[in-house]
Every structure is written in C-alpha cells, then in structure tokens.
Amino acid sequence: MSTTKEPARCTPPSASTFSFTAPFSPASALKQRRVSLALPSSPRLVPAWSFRDDSGLDSHVAETSGAMSEKKGSKMRKITADDSERDEPATSALEKKQRKKWTEEETQMLVDGCNSWGVGNWKAILKDPKLKFDNRSPVDLKDRFRTYFPDAYRQHYPNAKTHLSSRVRSTLPDGTSIFEKTRSKKRRPFTAEEDQALKAGYERHGTVWATIVKDPIFMEQNRRSTDLRDRFRNAFPELYQAAGYKPRNTPKKKKREVEPAKRAATDDQLAMSSNSAGPVRRRRAHTTQGWYRGGTKSVPESTTCSEDESSGDEEEQQAIPKSRRPGASGTIPQAEESSLSDAPAEADMDAIEPLSEPLSIPDYIGSSQSLSEMTDSSQSQAWSSAMDARPWSAGSPTSSHMSSDYLLNQSPYHRRSDGMNMIGKSAWGTQDWFSPNPRLDPSGLSSGSSSYASGGISPAPSSPFSFHNLNHGVLDRYDLFPSSFPHDFASEVGAGDSHSTFSDPEMFPSSNFSGFTHHSNYAGDLIFGARSHQPQPSSYGSGFGFGTPGLGLTGVPQSTGVHPMQLHTSSLPGIDEIELGAINLNDQVDAPHDAMEGTTSTGIQKNSSERPMGIADLNHFNLSSHSLGLLDLPDDFHTTPPATPVTTSRSLQRTSSHMHHMASTHGRSISVPPSEHRAGPSRPPQTHATSQPLPQSVPPFSPTSFPQQQVDVEQFSPSPIPQQTPYGQDIQRPPNDLYDLPFLDLHYYSSNHSALNLAAMNDTASKDDTDSSRRGQALDLAQAASSMKPVGVHHPLSLGQHITQSFASAAGKLHLSHHRGQSAISPKDLLLRKGSDNKRKRSSWDGGAS
DNA sequence: TTAGGGGTATTT
DNA sequence: AAATACCCCTAA
Structure with a gap:
C-alpha cells in the first residue's frame, strides 16, 4: 500500500536500460512528442449503437484452441481476483x-x-460509446497499442525507443496496418430518384445544396451537400454551369477557368480537395512526397497519415496531373496553385516511380473526382489494400513476428517501389520461407513485369469507384500514367470528393450538423477549410462491404466470431462496425477472417492464392470489375502488383534500425505523432454515414464464425496455412457470408461477373489468372513475413537493393514521414530489425526476441 | 492528453 | 531468468 506508485524509487534499472538509451539524448533528451496535431478531437461521437458489445462473449478466447498466446495466462491471472477487490x-x-x-x-x-x-x-x-473497454485509461490504450501492436506502434511512434518489438499484429495481411484509418466511404451512385430530387431541389432551392440535401432521399443516402453539388455537376452540367459553377468535367470546357475564382474556384477546391484550405498546404507537403504519391504519404507520422494525406494525395495527384496539364495553370485555382508547386515533384515522381504513381493516382484521382457522384470514398485505402497479401495468414507460421519489416513492406509504397524495380519474384523468392506458396512467386514475377500495371492497379481498385462515375476519369488516369490526359481528368479529379468524404462525419445524421463547415450552403462554395484535418474518419464501412478496405486488422486475435462482418451486416448503421470489420483484429491467424477482411478491405489484392481471396478478391474484383467494366481493363490491371517490395522495406528497416533510429531518435526531432487521424479531424466514426446503403450488403455473416483464433501469430504458425490453397481457407470459411458481402458490393457496384469470378476463384484456385497480381502480393507479404519473424531469418533480400531503391522511395514514404526530411529512411524504420538490439530493455519484451 | 520511458507483476 | 504484459510517471 502505501507508496504504491512511487516513482521508482530505487529500482535500479536493469543495466540494459541505460545502456543504450541514448547515445544522444540521454534520458532527458527530449523526445519530441507528438505534436498532436490536433486532434480534432472531437469528433462527435455519435451515439452509435453499441452493438458491438457483444462483448459479453469475450472472454478471451481463452481456450480457443490454444492459441492464446498471451492470454493464456490471462485467465489465471490473479488479477482477476481483483475484480472483486477493486472495490x-x-x-x-x-x-x-x-x-x-x-x-x-x-x-x-x-x-x-x-x-x-x-x-x-x-x-x-475511450470515449467512443461504441467501444468498450474495461476500465482502461487512455494510457492503457496506448500501452496496449504499444505492446500488442508493436509494429504499428513503431510506425506511429517512430520516436519511441523503447518497447520495440517486432511482433506484428497490426498489420493486415496485406500489409496494411489495421490501424490505418482509412476512411473511405463508399461511393454510392446517385439513383435516379436522387437525381430527380436533386434536380427538383435545384429548381426549388437553386444551388443551395445544403437545403436540397435535406431531402430525405439524400438524407438516407447520407449525401452531403457537396455530394449533391458534385452530382449535380455531373448529372446536370448545363444547369450546373448555369448556376454559375465551373463545370467540372465537362469535356467541353475542361474547366471554366477563371470565373471560378469566385466560387468556381471554390468549387474546385471543394471538389479537389476537401481541404480546401488545405489544398495548398497539402500540396506542399505532398510536394515532397509527391513523388511517390502513391505512397503518399510520407506520412510523417504514421502510416495512417496517409489518409489525410491520402486524401490529400489524391488531390495532389490530381493536382499533379493538372499541373502537368498544359493549360491548366491558368485555370487552376488555388488548389492548383499549390499543385503547381508540386508539379516538379510530380515530375520527380515519374522519374522515380512511374509505375507507382499510377497506383495512387488512380485511386485518388478517381475517387476524388468521381466520387462526387458516388459520394463515397471507400476506396481510399484501396491502395493499401491493394497491397495486401496476407502472408502470414496464408501461411506463414512463422510470420508471427514479422512485424516491423513487415509493415514496411506493407506499405503500399514500398510495394510499389519494389514492385517496380525489383520485385519480381526475386525478392520474394529469396525468402520465402513460405516457400510453399508457389503461386506467389509467379505472381511476384509477373508483377514485376506488370508491376506497373499492378501498381497502378492496386490503387485502381480503389478508384474503381470513381470509375463508376467517371469512366473517363478512370481512363484518364490510366492514361496518365502514360501521361496524357491531364486536364480532363484532372479537372475532375479535382473535384472532389475528398472533401466530401470528410465532411461526412459532420454530416452525420445524428449530429446533424447544421452547418457544414466547409461548404457553404450554396453551391460550390465549400469552404472547406475545416476538413483539412480530418482525414480519416475511418471508414465508414459503408454498407457495402468494401468500405473498409484497408483496415482489416489482423492483428488482433480475437475476432472470434463475430466480427466485423457480422457487425456490419447486421448493423448496418454503424459505420464503425463496418470499419471494424475491416479492421478487426483477426489476427493473422485466421485465414478466414482474412477473407472477410479482404472483403472489407477493398483492396485486396494480393491475396492471392494463398489467401483466400475471398473477400479480398471480391473486393478486388469489385474494383476491377468496375473499372474493368468501365475501363475494360484487364483484371490484372487492377490487381495490384506484387508486393515484392516488401521485402525490401523490411530489409531496410531491419538493417540498421536500432542504431540509426536511436540516433535519429534522439534527434527525434521529428516527432511523429501518430496523428494520422488526429491530424485530421478524426471523424466520428460512428456515423457511418454511408452505411446502409445497400440492404443487400447486409449479408448475414455468421456470427459464429470462427472460433478463434487467437491471435498471436505465432501460435498460428502451425496453422493451416493456406499457402497453397489459399482459397481453401476462405472457402472453408463461410464463404457465403463473406462473399455475400462482396458480391453484394460487387453487384451493386458493378459487376456481377465479378462475383462470378470470385466464385470461380473460390472454387478453384484458378483465379490466379485473374489475380495474378494478387499472388504477387501475397508473395511479397510472405516474404516480408518470413523474414520478419523468424528471428533468425533474414531476408537476405536485399537490404541493399531494396534499400537503395526503395529506399528513396519507400523509405521516404514511410519513414520520411517522420522526419520528413531528416534522415532518409530513418533509422527508425530500420529499427525494426528484429530486435535484438535496440533498446534493449524493452526490446526484449517487445518481442524482440532475438 | 499523449508520447515516451521506466517499472513491476506475471508468465514462460 | 528472460520475456512479456500491463501499469505508471513525467515531460511536453
């Protein structure tokens, strides 16, 4: 009693502790802290229902089969006793x-x-009503995050020197982090009724979208006023112009130019980026990053950041093209301006990673622009998803630890880069502890070749949405790669939904904000400044399955049965749920989940063979299908490229990590807070603004689902690895459910056939063809995973290579973010390594293992 | 408030 | 004993 907390009194730290600590900053040093961007804080929470709680079940899976890694003990814990005690x-x-x-x-x-x-x-x-925690404090959450998702922690908290571990639980199979935020909403095309209502509303209220949007029909769709504006623009271009707006895509004019300055400009801004104000900012920021846009993010802080940025990126991307575009400059409004500046960056990008670009670009672009019509943006993560592959799930038993490296790999960026360059199978080939997955290889290779495509693709999926709307847009994008089309698409792109996306949060029904910050009620004028922050509100999973593409969590073990999917399904309403679904922790463990996850995650991609693909594929397909349909692109196209790169990244990280990062850390000047979300206003998740869209989407997921899995990957190891039979797993799982979603989504969006394909795929593994890319991804993942985890394993791969190549790109992307400029790759990244060294103390616990 | 570092209770 | 998971403290 007594002193309880005292600061540690004497406790001599273990030697280890000091040992390193710091080369530089000794203890005191300073860490930088995150700047907390802002935490917008406030997202209002929507009341959301709390279904999730089901918690009742919880219990941690206790047995679940044994897998429990940590948990096992849990039950025992004395602590429990406390309960009673507590009082x-x-x-x-x-x-x-x-x-x-x-x-x-x-x-x-x-x-x-x-x-x-x-x-x-x-x-x-903690406050989120939807989320239940057992008397945890924010710090507890943080600690949990740190300990349980060390890999994610590293990403988000690059400055952290302690607690390093390499466990990877937070990454999805695709490599994307579960925590990413993604926000994307899904796009929901406007229905005829809506169009009608829109027109009628316009006739009645003019361009006062805010008023028009009050029409129940829009409310139901969660359309934002900006969405209406965007749709109006697309659907009734003439009226739109008549109303004084600049036409967005109209082919005829490209842009109106000028006039806009007043509002038109606004419009563009709006459209372009949600962050109107931000556009500039962002752009700038991006500028740096511009090159990889895809990666985007430099994410200074965290991976997550991508979101914002991603959105921003989108803009940028758009911007980029624009900038490029010939005449754009004049026309370009503010946003463009910024973009202009970026332009150079863009160029760089091309130079650097031509391929990669496409990826992101498409997504963003497509999304942004086209979104308007759809209003949604779920794909955002597409890019991320694209990457996915679930190595571990597939089979990397060992993968359990992959962690850090893995993450790196994950990053789309990395992927891209690698893919572009090296990838090929080589990378993965080397490693594959997974060897078992033969398929992967091929893909990887293919990817290499196709990397470009794939790269582009990956994003593509996401973009698909956009495509829906703007087919041309899509095409354009693609064209872009080659370099073409600037204006048009650019313009559209500019348009933006991005903001809309953001706005969503605000829009939420529950809160009914009266005012949208951004846009003024009048057409076109969105102000927008507000949104800049918010990046991500996480996705709402829209009703569709795909809403959450990127999120799938794998890390968490639990997921027992329900999961996200269920949640969504049943509870459409909650976006969160959807997100959750996406996010769910399913740890890598469950392949099945993966499927689900995949689903949710739009991205998909990689999955490939190993993975079941199911969902993911579906999603994937969706995208592709859409796009394809529209574009005629081949599946491959969509498919994301192989992720081979992954390896690379990892290697990088690993390599030097500790030391460097330590150093860097010290320097840590940069702190990178995890702000991803924060940075932006995080949106209130709950709202789910978009959710519900389709009843269809509500497939029944069986709650039951999987027993458990525990979580830790490790345990997993033995598990079934689907490496070769990727589908198998999925299949096993309740494909129906999973698929259902996807299908639904797919159908909804676009193609039936996609569904079919999926189905087919499922059955056979045949899908490979289609997904060739996926496989590649999978491979990549595998590599990553492989290398990561096993302690000993190294992926020989190529640190050097990767590093070198990717370094610039990848490194920059990820890590850079932190430092942004400072160290290139930042040692931190490197940290990953397995562990051992770093800091020690904590390292060990982290999993350092070694 | 959070990031980041440290400590300690537990578990392995 | 090492590793781990959770808790705390403190600087910013």
Whole structure:
C-alpha cells in the first residue's frame, strides 16, 4: 500500500536500460512528442449503437484452441481476483491498478477505435460509446497499442525507443496496418430518384445544396451537400454551369477557368480537395512526397497519415496531373496553385516511380473526382489494400513476428517501389520461407513485369469507384500514367470528393450538423477549410462491404466470431462496425477472417492464392470489375502488383534500425505523432454515414464464425496455412457470408461477373489468372513475413537493393514521414530489425526476441 | 492528453 | 531468468 506508485524509487534499472538509451539524448533528451496535431478531437461521437458489445462473449478466447498466446495466462491471472477487490480496498485500487489483461475484445475495440479515431486519440477511443473497454485509461490504450501492436506502434511512434518489438499484429495481411484509418466511404451512385430530387431541389432551392440535401432521399443516402453539388455537376452540367459553377468535367470546357475564382474556384477546391484550405498546404507537403504519391504519404507520422494525406494525395495527384496539364495553370485555382508547386515533384515522381504513381493516382484521382457522384470514398485505402497479401495468414507460421519489416513492406509504397524495380519474384523468392506458396512467386514475377500495371492497379481498385462515375476519369488516369490526359481528368479529379468524404462525419445524421463547415450552403462554395484535418474518419464501412478496405486488422486475435462482418451486416448503421470489420483484429491467424477482411478491405489484392481471396478478391474484383467494366481493363490491371517490395522495406528497416533510429531518435526531432487521424479531424466514426446503403450488403455473416483464433501469430504458425490453397481457407470459411458481402458490393457496384469470378476463384484456385497480381502480393507479404519473424531469418533480400531503391522511395514514404526530411529512411524504420538490439530493455519484451 | 520511458507483476 | 504484459510517471 502505501507508496504504491512511487516513482521508482530505487529500482535500479536493469543495466540494459541505460545502456543504450541514448547515445544522444540521454534520458532527458527530449523526445519530441507528438505534436498532436490536433486532434480534432472531437469528433462527435455519435451515439452509435453499441452493438458491438457483444462483448459479453469475450472472454478471451481463452481456450480457443490454444492459441492464446498471451492470454493464456490471462485467465489465471490473479488479477482477476481483483475484480472483486477493486472495490474494496481502496488501497489497492487507489494505489495501483491491478493488472488486467486485455481481452481480445478490448483489443479489438482498440483497433476499432484507432481506426475510427486514429491512433493516438486514446481518449476519443475511450470515449467512443461504441467501444468498450474495461476500465482502461487512455494510457492503457496506448500501452496496449504499444505492446500488442508493436509494429504499428513503431510506425506511429517512430520516436519511441523503447518497447520495440517486432511482433506484428497490426498489420493486415496485406500489409496494411489495421490501424490505418482509412476512411473511405463508399461511393454510392446517385439513383435516379436522387437525381430527380436533386434536380427538383435545384429548381426549388437553386444551388443551395445544403437545403436540397435535406431531402430525405439524400438524407438516407447520407449525401452531403457537396455530394449533391458534385452530382449535380455531373448529372446536370448545363444547369450546373448555369448556376454559375465551373463545370467540372465537362469535356467541353475542361474547366471554366477563371470565373471560378469566385466560387468556381471554390468549387474546385471543394471538389479537389476537401481541404480546401488545405489544398495548398497539402500540396506542399505532398510536394515532397509527391513523388511517390502513391505512397503518399510520407506520412510523417504514421502510416495512417496517409489518409489525410491520402486524401490529400489524391488531390495532389490530381493536382499533379493538372499541373502537368498544359493549360491548366491558368485555370487552376488555388488548389492548383499549390499543385503547381508540386508539379516538379510530380515530375520527380515519374522519374522515380512511374509505375507507382499510377497506383495512387488512380485511386485518388478517381475517387476524388468521381466520387462526387458516388459520394463515397471507400476506396481510399484501396491502395493499401491493394497491397495486401496476407502472408502470414496464408501461411506463414512463422510470420508471427514479422512485424516491423513487415509493415514496411506493407506499405503500399514500398510495394510499389519494389514492385517496380525489383520485385519480381526475386525478392520474394529469396525468402520465402513460405516457400510453399508457389503461386506467389509467379505472381511476384509477373508483377514485376506488370508491376506497373499492378501498381497502378492496386490503387485502381480503389478508384474503381470513381470509375463508376467517371469512366473517363478512370481512363484518364490510366492514361496518365502514360501521361496524357491531364486536364480532363484532372479537372475532375479535382473535384472532389475528398472533401466530401470528410465532411461526412459532420454530416452525420445524428449530429446533424447544421452547418457544414466547409461548404457553404450554396453551391460550390465549400469552404472547406475545416476538413483539412480530418482525414480519416475511418471508414465508414459503408454498407457495402468494401468500405473498409484497408483496415482489416489482423492483428488482433480475437475476432472470434463475430466480427466485423457480422457487425456490419447486421448493423448496418454503424459505420464503425463496418470499419471494424475491416479492421478487426483477426489476427493473422485466421485465414478466414482474412477473407472477410479482404472483403472489407477493398483492396485486396494480393491475396492471392494463398489467401483466400475471398473477400479480398471480391473486393478486388469489385474494383476491377468496375473499372474493368468501365475501363475494360484487364483484371490484372487492377490487381495490384506484387508486393515484392516488401521485402525490401523490411530489409531496410531491419538493417540498421536500432542504431540509426536511436540516433535519429534522439534527434527525434521529428516527432511523429501518430496523428494520422488526429491530424485530421478524426471523424466520428460512428456515423457511418454511408452505411446502409445497400440492404443487400447486409449479408448475414455468421456470427459464429470462427472460433478463434487467437491471435498471436505465432501460435498460428502451425496453422493451416493456406499457402497453397489459399482459397481453401476462405472457402472453408463461410464463404457465403463473406462473399455475400462482396458480391453484394460487387453487384451493386458493378459487376456481377465479378462475383462470378470470385466464385470461380473460390472454387478453384484458378483465379490466379485473374489475380495474378494478387499472388504477387501475397508473395511479397510472405516474404516480408518470413523474414520478419523468424528471428533468425533474414531476408537476405536485399537490404541493399531494396534499400537503395526503395529506399528513396519507400523509405521516404514511410519513414520520411517522420522526419520528413531528416534522415532518409530513418533509422527508425530500420529499427525494426528484429530486435535484438535496440533498446534493449524493452526490446526484449517487445518481442524482440532475438 | 499523449508520447515516451521506466517499472513491476506475471508468465514462460 | 528472460520475456512479456500491463501499469505508471513525467515531460511536453
């Protein structure tokens, strides 16, 4: 009793501790902290229903088969005893909290929360009514995040020197982080009724979209006023112009130019970026990043950031093209201006990674622009998803640890880069501990060749949405690659939904904001400034399955049965759920989940053979199908490229990590807060603005689902690895459910055949063809995973190579973010390595293992 | 409030 | 004993 907390009194730290600590900054040093961007804080939480709680079940899976890694003990914990205690003696209670193990449920909540609110917004997460935590404090959440998702932690908190570990739980199979935020909403094409209502509304209210949007029909669709404007623009271009707006895509004019300055400009801005104000900012920022846009993000902080940025990127991308575009300059409004500046960057990009670009670009572009019509943006993550592959799930037993490296790999960026360059199978070939997955290889290779395509593709999927609307847009994008089309598409792109996306949060029904910050009520004028922050509100999963593409969490073990999918399905309403679904922790473990996840995650991609593909594929397909349909692109196209690159990244990280990062760390001047979300206003997740869209989408997921899995990958190891039979797993799983979603989505969006394909795929593994790319991805992942985890394993791959190549690009992307400029890759990244060294102390626990 | 570092209770 | 998971403290 007594002193409980005292600061550590004497406790001599283990030697280890000091040992390193710092080369530089000794303890005191300073860490930089995150700047907290802003935490917008506030996302209002929507009341959301809390279904999720199901918690009841929880229990951590206790047995679930044994897998429990950590948990096992949990049950035992004395702590439990506390429960009773808690009350009692204040003493203990007061003094210290007893240890409470985290349950999977809680962990899942955490994940969900991170996705909804952004990593680092612990409070917000804690407050989220939807999320239930067992008397945890924000710090607890943070700690859990740190300990359970060390890999993610590293990404989000590059400055952290301690607690390093290489466990990877936070990454999805695709490599994307579960925590990413993604926000994307899905696009929901305007229905005839809506168009009608829109027109009628226009006739009645003019361009006062805010008024028009009040029409129940729009409310139901969660359309934002900007969405209406965008749709109006597309659907009734003439009226739109008549109303004084600049026509967006109209082929005829490209842009109106000029006039716009007033509002038109606004419009563009709006359209272009949600962050109107931001556009400039962003752009700038991007500028640097511009080159990889795809990667985007430099994400200074976290991976997540991508979102914002991603959105921003989108803009940028758009911008880029624009900038490029010939005449654009004049016309270009503010946004463009910024973009202009970027232009150079763009060029760089091309130079650097031509291929990669496409990826992101498409997505963004497409999304942004076309979105308008659809209004949604779920794909955002597409890019990320594209990457996905679930190595571990597939089979990397070992993968359990992959972690850091893995992450790196994950990053789309990396992928891209690698893919572009090296990839090929080589990378992965080397490693594959997974060897078992033969398929992967091929793909990888293919990817190499196709990398470009694939690269482009990956994003593409996401973009698909956009495509829906703007077919041409899509094409354009693609064209872009080659370089063409600037204006048109650019213009459209500019348009933007991005903002809309953001706005969504605000829009939420529940809150009914009266005012949208951004846009003024009048047409076109969105102001927008507001949004700049918000990046991600996590996705809402829209009703469609795909909403959450990127999120799928794998890390968390639990997922027991329900999961996200269920949630969504049943509860359409909650975006969160959807997100969750995406996010769910399913740890890598479950392949099945993966499927689900995949689904959710639009991206998809990689999955490939190993993975079931199911969902993912579906999603993937969706995209592709859409796009294809529209574009006629081959599946491959969509498919993301192989992820081979992954390896690369990892290697990089690994390599030097500690040291460097330490150093860097010290320097840490940069802090990078995890702000991804934060940075932006995190949107209130709950709203789910888009959710519900399709009843269809509500497939029944069986709640039951999987028993568990625990989580830790490790345990997983033996597991079934589907390497070769990717589908198999999925299939096993309740494909129906999974598929259902996807299908639904697919259908909804576009193609039936996609569904079919999926089905086919499922059955056979044949899909390979289609997905060749996926496979590649998978491979990549595999590599990553492989290397990562096993302690010993190294992926020989190529640090050097990757590093070199990717370094610039990839490194820059990810890590750079932090430092942004400072160290290139930042040692931090490198940290990953397995571990051992770093800091030690903590390292060990982190998993350092070694 | 959070990031980041440290400590300790537990588990392996 | 090492590793781990959870808790705390403190600087910013």
